[in-house]
Amino acid sequence: MGFFEKIKAGMAKTRAALSGTLGSVFTGFSEIDDDFYDELEECLILADLGVETAGKAVEKLKKTVREQHLKQTEEARQALREILIDMLNVGDPALNLGTQPSVILVIGVNGVGKTTTIGKIARQQVEAGKRVLLVAADTFRAAAADQLEIWAGRTGAELVRQHEGADPAAVVFDGIHAAKARGTDVIIIDTAGRLHNKANLMNELNKISRIVERELPDAAREVLLVLDGTTGQNGLIQAKQFKEIAGVTAIALTKLDGTAKGGIVIAVADALQIPVKFIGVGEKAEDLMPFEARAFVEALI
Ligand SMILES: Nc1nc2c(ncn2[C@@H]2O[C@H](COP(=O)(O)OP(=O)(O)OP(=O)(O)O)[C@@H](O)[C@H]2O)c(=O)[nH]1
Ligand SMILES: [Mg+2]
Numbered sequence: 042m043g044f045f046e047k048i049k050a051g052m053a054k055t056r057a058a059l060s061g062t063l064g065s066v067f068t069g070f071s072e073i074d075d076d077f078y079d080e081l082e083e084c085l086i087l088a089d090l091g092v093e094t095a096g097k098a099v100e101k102l103k104k105t106v107r108e109q110h111l112k113q114t115e116e117a118r119q120a121l122r123e124i125l126i127d128m129l130n131v132g133d134p135a136l137n138l139g140t141q142p143s144v145i146l147v148i149g150v151n152g153v154g155k156t157t158t159i160g161k162i163a164r165q166q167v168e169a170g171k172r173v174l175l176v177a178a179d180t181f182r183a184a185a186a187d188q189l190e191i192w193a194g195r196t197g198a199e200l201v202r203q204h205e206g207a208d209p210a211a212v213v214f215d216g217i218h219a220a221k222a223r224g225t226d227v228i229i230i231d232t233a234g235r236l237h238n239k240a241n242l243m244n245e246l247n248k249i250s251r252i253v254e255r256e257l258p259d260a261a262r263e264v265l266l267v268l269d270g271t272t273g274q275n276g277l278i279q280a281k282q283f284k285e286i287a288g289v290t291a292i293a294l295t296k297l298d299g300t301a302k303g304g305i306v307i308a309v310a311d312a313l314q315i316p317v318k319f320i321g322v323g324e325k326a327e328d329l330m331p332f333e334a335r336a337f338v339e340a341l342i
């Protein structure tokens with residue numbers, strides 16, 4: 042399956058929902074008038090762009106229609122595509138892995154798909170010829186490290202883990218030293234999503250960040266926030282909190298295969314101004330796609 046087909050298949054539920062609603066807006070109205078804009082905005086909100094982002098997109102469309110004297114709704118469809126692509130382009134969509142080693146710190150609340158996403162990224166990096174080390178800094182549950190170990194075995198990545206309840210920052214310290222000794226290219230750190238409270242989580246993430254900074258001051262670093270695409274606007278609230286406490290540099294949206302509300306990708310990029318770098322479209326190792334704004338929007342609209 043090609044890249045475009047894969048996005049289309051992964052986003053099938055969103056596409057089905059949108060082709061019904063958006064399709065009837067673009068074909069049902071013969072001219073671009075207020076009713077057209079109202080209906081369009083409603084469709085975008087339903088697809089989970091959110092009130093704010095949908096409103097912004099429609100305002101931009103009105104401006105383009107005015108400036109370019111567009112008359113046909115089909116022309117408006119083309120213009121909307123370009124507007125949404127533009128709204129998604131908020132930074133470099135590629136991972137910054139320019140140093141050896143480089144570090145990806147993966148964060149997010151429990152169950153969103155952090156560990157699975159790490160396994161999928163490991164697979165891509167190993168396939169690209171990189172030496173990858175997974176660090177099990179989710180020491181909250183023993184099963185978390187076991188799950189990461191399975192992914193390491195499956196993808197050909199290496200693993201550093203300790204016992205349940207170990208200090209996550211100490212595991213990261215171990216991982217970095219192992220990476221330096223072994224000539225690792227990419228270190229990927231798994232963290233706990235479930236902690237007693239927000240202050241606790243913040244302390245732990247801070248501590249891990251400080252260790253990385255101290256031990257690898259010149260390394261390229263990504264702080265990848267994983268969000269469950271099916272949680273919609275709630276995920277967005279979570280994301281804003283993480284952005285505040287953890288200096289997020291990149292976002293992965295998972296489980297888009299399971300939702301008709303894939304427009305959340307646009308809402309997240311627009312609201313946070315942080316690039317979406319991956320989308321998850323299934324549970325298997327190959328079901329993670331590097332994000333490409335144009336292919337994404339063209340698959341949707
Ligand atoms: N359909 C689908 N399922 C996914 C996707 N990504 C992850 N999952 C599933 O979501 C569930 C949770 O994934 P995990 O990777 O364990 O999530 P986590 O964030 O590490 O969870 P904790 O370690 O408990 O915080 C698993 O059943 C995964 O298979 C995706 O893109 N699509
Ligand atoms: Mg996990």
